[in-house]
Amino acid sequence: MTRYVKTGVAIPRKLAAEFDVVLEGLGVTSRSQGVRMAIRNFIALNSWRAKSDVIVAGAVLVHYNHEKPGVEDELTDVQHEYMNVIVSTLHVHVSEKECIQIIAVKGPVEPIKSLVARLTPVRGVINVVPTIVTTL
Secondary structure (H helix, E strand, O other): OOOOOOOOOOOOHHHHHHHHHHHHHHOOOOHHHHHHHHHHHHHHHHHHHHOOOOEEEEEEEEEEEOOOOOHHHHHHHHHHOOOOOEEEEEEEEOOOOEEEEEEEEEEEHHHHHHHHHHHOOOOOEEEEEEEEEEOO
16 A cells, blocks of 8 residues: 655645646646656656766757857857767757757766756756656
């Protein structure tokens, strides 16, 4: 039998309303079930960040405005510093101004954390979204 821990969480009304809309759209019947799903996803997406001695693999999505001067050159320069963990890249045109670069990575977690940290502050970068899993 699964044992549960009962807890309370205070969230803004607007966030709760948005959560309810998504739950309904997914056919999830209770907030508790939705919160469990959200926690599992949070753990899956972030547990690698708390580790320091594991091998990981995944993708780093970099959404950026390619019209910012120098952004593409700087992103390329950063990637050249991490060739030991970058497996491949894919460039996607999103709009006239925006692109996404998907960087496939595999290797020790520390240089991948460093890569994400180096890409995030690049001027013109809108968002950096790593999706990383710990390999077995």
